[in-house]
Amino acid sequence: VNSCKVNGTKFTKKKLIEKQLNSLFQAKTLKEILEETETICGKLNRFGIFNDLGVNLDVPKSKILDNENEVDIIINLKEKPRFWARTGTEVGNNEGNLNASLNLRNPFGTGETFEANASYGLCYSSPINGNPDRVFQTFASQKNMSHKIYSSFNEFSNNIGFKFRKISPFGSSEYGYVASWRQINQIGKDASFSVRSEAGNSFKSSLYYRYIKDTRNDQMLPSRGALFKFYQELAGLGGDVQFVKHEAETQWNIPLGKGFVSLRINIFFLIIRISLSSSLRGGLLLPLMNSRTRINDRFFIGGPLSVRGFNYFGLGPKDGKDVIGGDTYWSTGLSLYAPLPRLADKPIKTHMFVNAGSSILLNQKESLSENVNRLIRTPSISTGFGLAVKFSILRVELNYCLPVAITKTDDVKKGLQFGVGLNFM
Incomplete structure (x- = not known):
């Protein structure tokens, strides 16, 4: 891998993306590159802050004649809206209720989410050290169940x-x-x-x-x-x-x-x-x-x-x-x-x-x-x-x-x- 370029990160901090890309530069074969790229895209998806992810592989323009065994990787991202409100119906195991919530996605640029809902609940979650597979959450809620x-x-x-x-x-x-x-x-x-x-x-x-x-x-x-x-x-x-x-x-x-x-x-x-x-x-x-x-x-x-x-x-x-x-x-x-x-x-x-x-x-x-x-x-x-x-x-x-x-x-x-x-x- 000669280089990796990430497009479309308007609010997401650079350090969060870089932590996901570290293993990519250890790949030595095309198979390893494709496997690592798939793993990285999976991690980025699990943050829940991106809508679309696309990956392109290209030959480095400056090294076309020097080294045919290097590639440039371009990752194109589209961030989800940072703020949204929704109303709807929650359906569970033979249960259902109407709900309304206000949500703030990625407020600090490192994959956090904050949600307030009409059932009197608050939940704040944050990936630990920029890892979507390690998440810490705090919550408070009020429930009335019949x-x-x-x-x-x-x-x-x-x-x-x-x-x-x-x-x-x-x-x-x-x-x-x-x-x-x-x-x-x-x-x-x-x-x-x-x-x-x-x-x-x-x-x-x-x-x-x-x-x-x-x-x-x-x-x-x-x-x-x-x-x-x-x-x-x-x-x-x-x-x-x-x-x-x-x-x-x-x-x-x-x-x-x-x-x-x-x-x-x-x-x-x-x-x-x-x-x-x-x-x-x-x-x-x-x-x-x-x-x-x-x-x-x-x-x-x-x-x-x-x-x-x-x-x-x-x-x-x-x-x-x-x-x-x-x-x-x-x-x-x-x-x-x-x-x-x-x-x-x-x-x-x-x-x-x-x-x-x-x-x-x-x-x-x-x-x-x-x-x-x-x-x-x-x-x-x-x-x-x-x-x-x-x-x-x-x-x-x-x-x-x-x-x-x-x-x-x-x-x-x-x-x-x-x-x-x-x-x-």
Whole structure:
């Protein structure tokens, strides 16, 4: 590499770009140059401050006759607007809300972002030492969440904290601290004693660690690859909430028959791309210092995104009509996906599935084996079939579900079930 020129950096500081280019001058072959250029463009993209990136390779004009083995590299960038406002709808796992936000991108020229939104949240993020794969964030937010769909209360919280995110070839790791003042309020007039006893304030001060490794070819409707998630939280660094929490999820997606199976129907041949998906999730919440677990820290499972064939958070412990969550759970699923005829290249698939899961409150008077036995001996199981459709920002499912094993506390949803979200079992 004889030289590298970068065009289009009006606000971005020179030192940020230079740090990304250092390894480029170590490349000695054309293959190495192309690989390093691709890596650098990937890093620049991950800053989130550029719209378009283009790369040109050229022979140095002054050395055409002297050395034919040197190249000049020209990187053309287009910076995104520094300030913008937006309104819209956020869609999550069976949740949605209207929002408005003001954003400031790259305010100091080194890849920072600042966002203020109408849900009373602030978040400031900055790449460490000009590296987009090492990001430090501070945040503050205020949330008001309604749980009335499945339990008779709302939750209001004020949160402040910081986190450090690191991306490597081995996955994404995030370390963070959160201080949260929570309030269980707006208790329903028919609320159970379990919900009423949770009313009032609590203060949680916790450290957490999150790890994600995702090799799937599509995050919402994959046909190959694997996902592994792991989450740990330790609460009790001050405040009146003390616990240790573990949660893990794994998913494997395998194309069958090298991706194709040939089926004969009458005189027509259909080539159908079939894939198998298996998922497993589990969690454990243990109270510390002779404390108790709280309803807003427990696990809630069931519904179209986890164990289909049951209503939203319809599995696990209940008191009357109120779902009160579990201290430990497991859920698993096996799905077979195939495209519709003549729509093989479209993001719509048919699928058949089997789901199972269980959730319990731990009994401190029982032994470990007795608690484990209660967790695994009476699983809730469902099967069914339906359609899965991927849109640009979410996945939609319409399924016919048939619960085949239930417990007395399960909230069953037999027949058609509709689901909207990002992360399905």
